[in-house]
Amino acid sequence: MSDETADLAEWKRQAIEVLAAWDRVFTALGEPGPLGGSKAANALAEVERRSAENERLREALRIAHYEIPMCACRQGLSERCEFAAALDAASLSETGGEAE
Numbered sequence: 001m002s003d004e005t006a007d008l009a010e011w012k013r014q015a016i017e018v019l020a021a022w023d024r025v026f027t028a029l030g031e032p033g034p035l036g037g038s039k040a041a042n043a044l045a046e047v048e049r050r051s052a053e054n055e056r057l058r059e060a061l062r063i064a065h066y067e068i069p070m071c072a073c074r075q076g077l078s079e080r081c082e083f084a085a086a087l088d089a090a091s092l093s094e095t096g097g098e099a100e
């Protein structure tokens with residue numbers, strides 16, 4: 001095998017490795033559509049959709065825990081609630097409230 005052929009074979013091997021890794025990302029995202037669309041563009045749109053959804057869910061948790069009605073756990077009427085735990089998991093501080 002010439003040096004050039006060996007270089008091309010190595011380049012191909014690395015490209016296949018990188019593409020396989022991106023394929024695993026695409027699969028992990030649930031293989032978002034539309035069919036025939038670019039996988040990269042579809043994956044990016046799916047990530048952006050999920051980020052917006054996470055933002056809405058964090059806001060809903062924040063409202064449930066802090067506002068309507070003031071959560072029983074914050075009034076000392078119950079153990080720390082699931083909303084508070086979920087907010088902690090979402091890295092929102094007790095006083096922060098607002099998602100970034």
Ligand SMILES: [Zn+2]
Pocket residue numbers: 065071072073074080081082083084
């Ligand atoms: Zn609570």
